[in-house]
Amino acid sequence: MKNLAVLIPAYNEEMTIAKVVKDVQGAIADIDGAAVYVYDNNSADKTAALAKEAGAIVRHEYAQGKGAVIRRMFREIDARAYIMLDADDTYPVEAIPEMYAKVMDRQADMVVGDRLSSTYFEQNKRPFHNVGNSMVRAMINHLFKTDIRDILTGYRAFSYRFVKTFPVLSRGFEIETEMSIHATEKNLLVDTVVVNYRDRPDGSVSKLNTFGDGLKVVKTVINLYRGYHPFAFYGSFSLLALLAATILFVLRVGIPYAQTHLVDNMPSLVVAMILFVGALIAFFSGSILNAIQTNDKRSFELALIRAADRQKDLENAE
Structure with a gap:
């Protein structure tokens, strides 16, 4: 059983994956029993090979979708704490030790890497994403009577009991919304670390569809509200x-x-x-x-x- 498992879902991220893996390895160098896992989701480029070359443990999920990848990761890996981050080099790995400490020392079940309280609105070059993030955050915090400051962030830490009791229902990017609502509805301890967001490097393409994925998130919120209330x-x-x-x-x-x-x-x-x-x-x-x-x-x-x-x-x- 690892002390820390860093989980990186990846789909066509050959431009950034090696840098992300090496940066993470540097950030966890002082944590005993830590490992970096990259789960490749049918990439058509060299993502898997470059991740393995950089020193990550590479595994594969052949069912397409971020939700399917997270389901596989959560079921296969046993660790005292988990860090999940995207492979697009938009999150600062320097926050990993603090997020890890909140899980281990403060028994937090989920730690949210909060982008919206720092540089997200300045760095993100997709204005509709800014509006969408704010709207989703306001809707969820109002409907579910919570105060999570970044609902859609892909940078999170989890406890063992969260990972092993979280029912993954979504297949796509709405999985982050599902995680946030699950944690607050089940009275799990949620903590926050403010992180500095940076936009994707030039040449790296986002897999998000602003309006399509936005509608899926809204639909997920409505369905979860119907289920929980x-x-x-x-x-x-x-x-x-x-x-x-x-x-x-x-x-x-x-x-x-x-x-x-x-x-x-x-x-x-x-x-x-x-x-x-x-x-x-x-x-x-x-x-x-x-x-x-x-x-x-x-x-x-x-x-x-x-x-x-x-x-x-x-x-x-x-």
Whole structure:
């Protein structure tokens, strides 16, 4: 079992991968039991060969997508602490010892490398990314009542119990959003290290699609909110349907009936009843799913205990 595993997912990063590996090796030189892993995700260039030549342990994930790579990394590697960073040379490796210490000494489950509080908005040359990062951060912090300052950063540190209990559901770049929401919803300890971001070097091309990946992130946030807060999600639809049913019934049925004692607008009455039934269905659906979610939280706490026991067994086996 390693003390520290540095995980680098890589896809067509031959321009920067060797420098990133060597820089990381320099940053972890004083940490006993540390290793650098590069997971190549079907690169069409020399990424894997250059990473191996630079001294990294190279492995492969053939299912395309960053989420698939992270699933493979988290399942295969056992370590007391993990650092994950991108292979594009945009993150300062000098922050690794501090992030590692927060996991080992302060028992943080996830440490976020916060770019947005430092140089991101000056260094990043894609203005829509700046807007997107700010919007996603505001939406998640509002919906999930948290205060994570950089939701989409690819520079993070993790504890063993986070890695071994995190269910990887996303396949693409929305995985960072999933990690952030999972940590806050499961009451895991999240810490922050402010890091200086630098944009990609000239000639290095980002794999992100501003609008396509942005829509995937928003969809992920909505789906996770529905999953973690089903009563609030379905309750909002129930309330809207109930208000619409009440207004329609009063204006189109109730008031005319009080004047004529006749139901002159039968279609309006039918629609109002349908909306009322829909409100009841949404309310009870949210209530049932909320009970299931509560039970899921209990199960997760037991999973944390099992992960801690397995970590002790691995340490005792050394």
